[in-house]
Amino acid sequence: MRNFPKDFKWGVATSSYQIEGGNNNADWALWEEKKGLDKAGNACGSYEKYIEDIELLKKINVNSYRFSLEWSRIEPNEGDWNIEAIEHYKDMIKRLKIENIEPFVTLFHFTLPQWVSREKGFENKKIIEYFKRYVGFVVENLGSDVNFWITINEPEIYSTLGYITGEWPPGRRNSYIKYFKVIRNLEIAHIQSYKRINELYKKYGWSKPSISISKNNTDIVGKDFISKLYVWFLKYIFSYSYLNRVRNYIDFIGLNIYFYSEIVFDPFSKGNFLFRTLSLHNFDKQDIINWDINPKSMYNIVMDIHNRYKKDIYITENGLSDIKDTRKSKYIKDNLEYLLKAIDKGAHVKGYFHWSMIDNFEWIEGFKPKFGIAFINNNGERVLKKSGKYYSNIIKNNSL
Numbered sequence: 001m002r003n004f005p006k007d008f009k010w011g012v013a014t015s016s017y018q019i020e021g022g023n024n025n026a027d028w029a030l031w032e033e034k035k036g037l038d039k040a041g042n043a044c045g046s047y048e049k050y051i052e053d054i055e056l057l058k059k060i061n062v063n064s065y066r067f068s069l070e071w072s073r074i075e076p077n078e079g080d081w082n083i084e085a086i087e088h089y090k091d092m093i094k095r096l097k098i099e100n101i102e103p104f105v106t107l108f109h110f111t112l113p114q115w116v117s118r119e120k121g122f123e124n125k126k127i128i129e130y131f132k133r134y135v136g137f138v139v140e141n142l143g144s145d146v147n148f149w150i151t152i153n154e155p156e157i158y159s160t161l162g163y164i165t166g167e168w169p170p171g172r173r174n175s176y177i178k179y180f181k182v183i184r185n186l187e188i189a190h191i192q193s194y195k196r197i198n199e200l201y202k203k204y205g206w207s208k209p210s211i212s213i214s215k216n217n218t219d220i221v222g223k224d225f226i227s228k229l230y231v232w233f234l235k236y237i238f239s240y241s242y243l244n245r246v247r248n249y250i251d252f253i254g255l256n257i258y259f260y261s262e263i264v265f266d267p268f269s270k271g272n273f274l275f276r277t278l279s280l281h282n283f284d285k286q287d288i289i290n291w292d293i294n295p296k297s298m299y300n301i302v303m304d305i306h307n308r309y310k311k312d313i314y315i316t317e318n319g320l321s322d323i324k325d326t327r328k329s330k331y332i333k334d335n336l337e338y339l340l341k342a343i344d345k346g347a348h349v350k351g352y353f354h355w356s357m358i359d360n361f362e363w364i365e366g367f368k369p370k371f372g373i374a375f376i377n378n379n380g381e382r383v384l385k386k387s388g389k390y391y392s393n394i395i396k397n398n399s400l
């Protein structure tokens with residue numbers, strides 16, 4: 001038996017658009033329509049069934065829950081604050097606190113109100129003011145019960161899929177200049193929100209909150225000299241540059257850990273530009289989305305970030321799409337083993353949030369991937385999977 005640190009935060013993670021349902025004012029609702037994708041629709045119905053979600057959280061034994069607020073619900077039109085929505089989140093947070101479940105509240109998890117996207121979203125500098133105003137409104141209303149804020153989820157994934165591959169809204173392809181503009185605005189939006197949140201906590205005499213972002217870092221390995229150089233460049237752009245710019249405005253680092261990849265320099269292979277990603281037969285894959293995974297990535301990424309920044313770390317997402325739920329328990333065990341190893345080596349890891357509490361809407365892949373440790377049965381009830389029971393036991397014992 002190996003124990004996790006005392007007061008370790010154990011949780012699961014979700015995001016509003018992926019579970020709530022009925023978010024018709026979000027840019028993603030238009031995107032699904034335009035691209036003929038699966039529709040999030042009622043998703044997991046969590047906006048209505050949040051009390052059942054809390055019952056599920058209790059079954060999982062978590063002491064923390066990471067979820068996001070839906071900006072498009074709170075401010076469906078500019079300056080038009082939806083009081084019912086903010087009361088809803090207030091009630092949810094109060095109920096979590098009653099159950100001793102610490103809320104980790106994400107403010108932006110990929111979806112924008114349509115009125116913001118009509119004004120070009122994060123391409124437009126104006127969003128910084130819009131975002132700050134939204135954050136201010138939310139914090140004034142919810143701040144007294146929240147100690148942990150995550151302003152922005154995965155800035156590089158958001159910008160890459162929206163402005164380089166074009167798979168996500170606003171669907172721009174190879175727009176490198178816009179990519180950097182968006183990243184820059186996401187940095188400033190974070191920094192300004194960080195300052196604003198702290199100001200408001202001071203003003204109301206609430207104890208100082210912990211604020212950060214959630215970063216998706218990839219464990220990527222170059223197999224030859226040229227690809228090693230390329231990996232160095234990629235890591236700079238996707239793993240460190242955002243963190244470097246916001247490092248004085250974060251109280252911890254949130255890491256979302258999912259992928260592993262190996263590349264080789266291969267300028268003559270068809271369909272690749274200079275580098276080829278190796279097919280890894282000796283590693284597991286995520287169902288449906290086919291991302292390669294390697295449990296050791298947990299250790300590699302955590303140690304890399306620990307050595308560079310020496311800050312507290314929370315794993316704010318880590319999970320496996322596993323339709324049959326036959327591999328997920330082992331995935332959890334392997335990842336937690338490597339996390340313990342990193343803790344033994346001195347990394348200040350304060351918590352782990354499994355993605356996800358429940359099978360949900362996985363963006364362009366729709367409902368096919370199954371990241372949940374629970375599912376919704378035919379009677380609409382939330383049911384723990386085998387992996388969910390396995391995880392809840394680990395939490396109960398605070399050990400592996």
Ligand code: FCB
Pocket residue numbers: 015018153154157216256317355362363371
């Ligand atoms: C992460 C996202 C989350 C979910 C998981 C599978 O990159 O933050 O919303 O889609 O991947």
